[in-house]
Amino acid sequence: MTENNNKTVKWRISLLVVFATLAIAGFLLSITKGSVEIPLSEIFGAIEGNSSPIYGNIFMNIRLPRTIVGALVGMNLALSGAILQAIMKNPLADPHIIGISSGAGLAGILVIVLFPAYEVFITPVAFLGAMLAAVCIYILAWKNGIRPVRIILAGVAVSAFLGAGISGMMIFNSDRVHNALMWMVGGLSARSWPHVAMIWPYSLGAGIVALLSARYINILQLGDDVAKGLGVRVELTRIALTAIAALLAASAVSVVGLLGFVGLIVPHGARLMVGSDYRFLLPASALLGIALVTVCDTIARSAFAPVELPVGILMAAIGAPFFLFLLRREL
Amino acid sequence: MAIDVKNLTIQLNDKIILDGVTVTIPKGRVTSIIGPNGVGKSTLLKAMGKINSTYQGDIFLDNVDIRSIKRKAFAQRLAILPQGMQAPADVTVRQLVDYGRFPYRSWFSSHKKEDEEIVDWAMEETQVIDLAHRQLVSLSGGERQRAWIAMALAQKPEILLLDEPTTYLDVAHQLEVMEIVTRLNKDLGLTVIMVLHDLNQAVKYSDYLVVIKNKIVFIAGEPRQIMNEALLEEVFGVRGEVFTSRNGGRILAPVEVVK
Secondary structure (H helix, E strand, O other): OOOHHHHHHHHHHHHHHHHHHHHHHHHHHHOOOOOOOOOOHHHHHHHHOOOHHHHHHHHHHHHHHHHHHHHHHHHHHHHHHHHHHOOOOOOOOOOOOHHHHEEEEHHHHHHHOOOOHHHHHHHHHHHHHHHOOOOHHHHHOOOEOOOOOHHHHHHHHHHHHHHHHHHHHHOOOOEEEEEEEEHOOOOOOOOOHHHHHHHHHHHHHHHHHHHHHHHHHHHHHHHHHHHOOOOOOOOHHHHHHHHHHHHHHHHHHHHHOOOHHHHHHHHHHHHHHHHHHHHHHHHHHHHHHHHHHHHHHHHHHOOOOOOOOOOHHHHHHHHHHHHHHHHHHHH | OOOOEEEEEEEEEEEEEEEEEEEEEOOOEEEEEEOOOOOOOHHHHHHHHOOOOOOHHHHHHHHEEEEEOHHHHHHHHHHEEOOOOOOOOOOOOHHHHHOOOOOOOOOOOOOOOHHHHHHHHHHHHOHHHOOOOEHHHHHOHHHHHHHHHHHHHHHHOOOEEEEEOOOOHHHHEEEEEEEEHHHHHHOOOOOEEEEEEOOOHHHOOOOOOEEEEEEEEEEEEEHHHHOOOOHHHHHHEEEEEEEEOOOOOEEEEEEOOOO
């Protein structure tokens, strides 16, 4: 009996090792492939400071920061989606669908369009936008507890409302539409060290708290009443976790734009493989998120060279059919 | 006394559910809360279990106001299984029962040997140890209910609250659950408080009955003393007969609705 149990735990741990390998492979793929191929030997050279200057320059100033941003964005969105799916009691919740992204989006576009001089503040402002959207949806969906259908509907309504704001802003400021549009699609083009600096503190802080919360999330999955009976302060925990999810999503979205579906695909894929125990599901989601975004970005920028596709387009092209597949399967 | 409820009034959505309930639940006994549908039996149970904390009046656990007890400390003393419990499809029995150790863990603490032993013990007590590695979805209703009771037991409580633990089970599984509950009461001295739908089960398995009607406690006492034809008619609106069985227990036979 215990053997059986150990086996499943061992199985899940070995899956995590596989995912970690995938994440590292995606990371390496992303720093070596592109319009210029950098051999791995040159990368190790660059780390030691004795590579050829061209390779070293491309590696240190373009590939490496871009890959780090992509990895952190993938991790944040996947963790955010995984948390939201549990605390909203909704398998289809992700930062995009429940409006956190559009909240961050509208706030970000406000900065891009109206106050371009203050673009450094885009992350905190987008964070505020995400939190406001999350709180709105929470209040709108609250009526003696949370019902999944109400969350989805409130999320759609709030997203539509915020979307109107985004569109209006772009129409009245058509000279800046291109920037805003690129930002809305979500891409990693020209992302460099300043963006790494924007995102990593959020990834680290919120990521650690998220991983530590796994046990609480597990209990919340048993329903509010059972969780209270087991000693969880349910409303407080849910609000705190919503804040963490919003923080993770906002930091990602404010750096790369409204990258869709990572937060939906990755946690679901991870759940199918490692199960619903969040002590395994959260790290699995984080690792798969890193792998997916780094690999997709590598494809997006090299498959159609010299045209570089924003990674958001590729993600949506994969994400939308997957979403439909889930709908067919689960509802 | 295990739990003292004093002048409890609960309002949900502007509707008064309970209006000045005062009752004392005896320690170390099996108490059942009965009454017609929608009279607030579950609401009373949830208030005693600190799930619903918006009420007027007071509830005392061993003379301490439960509002002043921290949630985790409370969960170490009282376990409650509400109605309609659900868990993710792939949760195993062992994992579920292990969740019962949650109140004893802090943010960083890992699994302790002691927890393992208590989880094993809880599964043995409710006879689900052989199902430990089965997923909850693959179990029958009765087995699943026993697994949940094992989870509550892993909390090592003094008091166990159950909301209609036998609803939706076939009769053999109903009796099985009731027998486990009464055995836990006898062997461990566990105070059991349940909401029950089936009057015969309530009479047979409880030491004490609390009858709720019109938002208040209509009567409370030992089944033999309070359960009779008049109570059936007044509280439940049915005419029926109450027999005394060979071993002195009461058997209720509702016959017709009082017009």
